[in-house]
Amino acid sequence: MKTRGQRLLLLITFLSFFLGYAQVKVSGKVAFRNKGVADVNVTLKDTYDGATTDAQGNFTFETSEKGNHILTFTHPKYETVEKPVLIENQDLSVSTDLKEQISEIDAVVVSAGSIEASDKKRATALLTPIDIYTTAGADGQISSALNYLPGVQKVGESEGLFIRGGTGTEAKIFMDGSLINNYFSNSVPGIAGRDRFNTSLFKGNIFSSGGYSALYGQALSGALMLESVDLPDQSSYDVGISPIFLSAGFQKLGDNKNYSYGATLGYSILSLMQKVLNFNTDFIDAPQGLNGDFNVRIKTKSGGFFKYYGMYDSNKMGVKSESLEPGYDFNMIRLKGKSTYHNLSFRQKFGKYLLNAGASYSYNQSDLNFSTQTNDVESERTKLLTDGNYINFKAVLERKINKISALRGGFEFNNTDEKLNFEAVNKDYKDLISSVFAETDLGFSNALSAKIGVRAEHSSFLDKSNIAPRLALAYRLATNWTTSLAYGLFFQNPESKYINGPADLDFQKSQHYILQIQRASEGRSLRLEAFYKKYDQLVKTINITPNVNQNQQIQSAFNNNGYGYAKGLELFWRDKKTFENIDYWISYSFLDSKRDFMNYPMSLKPNFASAHTLSAVAKRFIPEWKLGVNLSYTYSKGRPYYDILTQNTTNIIRHEGSLKDYNALNISFNYLPNLGKKDSKAFTVFVLSISNVLGAKNVYGYNFSMDGARSSAVVPPVNTFVFVGAFISFGVDRTQDAINNNL
Incomplete structure (x- = not known):
């Protein structure tokens, strides 16, 4: 036994030694x-x-x-x-x-000049439909909600996006890539037109306040790219009820969830609110409108999408104001407007290539009638009738190079046919703008990327062409910190409404230089941006009187000798994390701008540009009360105003000054009575919204008499506006959306 044990011990020792x-x-x-x-x-x-x-x-x-x-x-x-x-x-x-793993999730994104709200990017989402509906003072309008972002000026007397020292017509709006030629409703001078399009139609947006992509053109200042919803989550029926409008609509989703169709119809009238609120504007015909739309969405077997959207809109109003001219008691303006818009888009992947193609058609008519009243006797009406037909076609082909690099190119046609009739002026304006463009996204690493593009355009009316390069770079400085640089050259045709006679005109031109630093983390976003814009070849105009017996004047373009600049700093901070159930953002813009354009006799600070603009938005959702409380505040330094007269083709300033500072505090409440009721067949939201709750008497500008001796202030139609309404959805439960978005 001893010998056997010794042998076993020796074997174990040997194996241990061998293994070791x-x-x-x-x-x-x-x-x-x-x-x-x-x-x-x-x-x-x-x-x-x-x-x-x-x-x-x-x-x-x-x-x-x-x-x-x-x-x-x-x-x-x-x-x-x-x-x-x-x-x-x-x-x-x-x-x-090691080599860095290139990833769409980790890669830095070029974002100088732009803010995106979509599911495609990781950045804090901005201005989704719920954001817009719950921003107090925005009235559910996309364009109004954008006024609470940096770079956008508050200009209440005219529709449009006034961006970084640019006019409202220098920003263009696109739907699924196609230009919307008439985004705003018809209106009368001094009252801004409203958005024609339903906010819930869109699932996201990219708002560029400068340096935007070569895929878009004909905008000196910026672009808003709206992306429509593909397929709804489920069929639904919606009703909206308030003292100023009634609306109803439906969305029907196919059983196999590869198609849907829907429609809405709405009617609005302000006459009841005129009796309740103290209006500044004397509406002899209460503003009213009828609108309807229809949509069809089809998903192909290979994952592509056809989308059609069509809408019709009509509105009318009449305004009476005290006359500034001796011999007349009142001036009266009556409006009848109508428009239609149709958009067809197609998106399909062919192997490694993605095709996006779209076509749109719009028609707009504005019928304005001017008259005076003396001793209760109305004069013969002077008619200003404008109508226009617009066709846009665009195709973009994209090929992915790798996960974060791509090459795309395409072409676009934008055809305009406008007619104007006013006294001795009869105009038929036609123009076809043909464009080609190419652009590449270059992802060098997760920390460095670039976007390089070029766009070329030709205008049949001007009989001239242009080439516009675009360049942007982005670099990750550290975790959550990135910086972006952007440069671009941008062209835009002179506005057709100023082309009332022979003139040797060219494209208007602007150059953008943008530097951005951004920090984005879970629930928080900080953006600092500096910009400089240089304008050349801006249109110069003179005032002409079509009929010496009338008190109306129109501006007519005569050359492209205008120029200008805009420079500034912007800050944006959004925080959805620090305080429970509270979402807030703060934006500040400093703007230094001067222009010699239109009928300005010299280089002046534009009358739509404010040196300082501050906005704050806060949203608090109280789950136990099923209540959302939303606040917004805007302050802007008083803008300049001018009274400019044309004498023998020379423009002179008769009066000038600064408006009082603009202030507005807005509040809204959203009550959800059936929140959390899982068996509820309907989802209801009651809304109470008060704009300018403190009743600040804001002034947008001044009108002057022909001789300059008298003036009247341009003010909002009403200082404080109160809206109450209920929105009911049948067949769809939006409870979780409401909670997640602080509705």
Whole structure:
């Protein structure tokens, strides 16, 4: 027994010695750009042997494997590396350099000049439909909600987006890539037109206040790109009821969820609110409108999309005001307007290529009648009739180069046919703008990317062409911190309403330089942006009187000798994380701008530009009360105003000054009585909204008499407006959306 035990002990000792001798140590270092990388998994392929790198990138492990093997190095942020190794009886040292894993999620995004609200980007979403509906003072309008973002000026007397020292017509709006030629409703001078389009039609937007993509053109200042909803989540029926409007609509989703169709119809009239509120404007015909739309969406078997949207809109109003001219008691303006818009878009992937094509048609008619009243006797009416037909076609072909790089190009046609009749002026304006463009996204790494593009256009009316390069760079400075640079050259035709006679005109031109620093983290976003814009070839006009017996004048273009600049700083901060159930944002803009354009006799600060603009928005949702409370506040430094007269083709300033500072505090409440009732067949929201709750008496400008001796202030139609209404959805539960978005 003793001999057998000794033999067994000897065998165990021998095996232990052999196994210990057979273990080979594998070690090395893993680095990226000469810096060690921690937490890299280093393993022998198809074995259990391996280790994880330490903070300096070093690793070591032992193995009893022999022969040819594959050593793998894996990390989520880097490409996997495989190295062949030969394991013999000696220790092995293996080091390697990693390559960054290119990822759409981790890659830095070029964002100078733009703010995006969609599911495609990781940045804090801005101005989604729920954001817009719950921003107090926005009245559910996309354009009004944009006034609470940096770079946008508050100009209450005229529709449009006034961006960074640009006029309202220098910003263009697109739907699924196609230009919307008449986004705003017809109106009378001094009262801004409203959005024609239903906010819920769109699932997201990209708002560019400068340096925008070469895919878009004919805008000196900026662009708003709206993306319509594809397919609804489920069929639904919606009703809206308030003292100023009634609306109803439906969306029907096909059983196999590959198509849908829907329609809405609405009617609005302000006469009841005139009796309740103290209006500044004397409406002899209460503003009223009828609108309807229809949509069809079809998903192809290969994942493509056809989308059609059509709408019709009509409105009318009449305004009476005290006359500034001697011999007349009152001036009266009556409006009848109507428009229609149709948009057809197609999106389809063909192998490695993505085709986006769209066509749109719009028609707009504005019938304005001017008259005077003396001793209750109305004069003969003077008619200003304008109508226009607009056709837009655009196609873009895109090919992905890798996960974060792409190449795209295409062409666009925009045809305009406008007629104007006013006294001795009869105009038929026709123009076809043909464009081609190319653009590439270059992702050099997750920390560095670029966007390079060029656009070329030709105008048949001007019989001239242009070439506009665009360039943008983005670099990640540190975790959550990025910086972007953008440069672009932008062209735009002179506004057709100023082309009332022979003139040798060219494209108007602007150059944009933008520097942005941004920090984006979970629930928080900070943006700092500096910009400089240089304007050239701006249109100069003179005032002409079509009929010496009338008191109306129109501006007529005569050359492109105008110029100007705009420069400034902007700050934007949004926070949805710090305070429970509270979402707020703050924006500030500083603007220094001067222009010599239109009928300005010299370089002046534009009458639509405010040096300082501050906005704050806060939203608080109280789950136990099923109540959302929303506040917004806007302050802007008083804008300049001018009274400019044309004498013998020379423009002179008769009066000038500064308006009082603008202030407005708005509040809205949203009550959801059936929130949390899982068996509820309907989702209801009651809304109470009060605009300018403190009743600040804001002034937008001044009108002057023909001789300059008398003036009257241009003010909002009403200082404080109160809206109450109920919105009911049948067949769809929006409870979670309401909670998530602080409705």
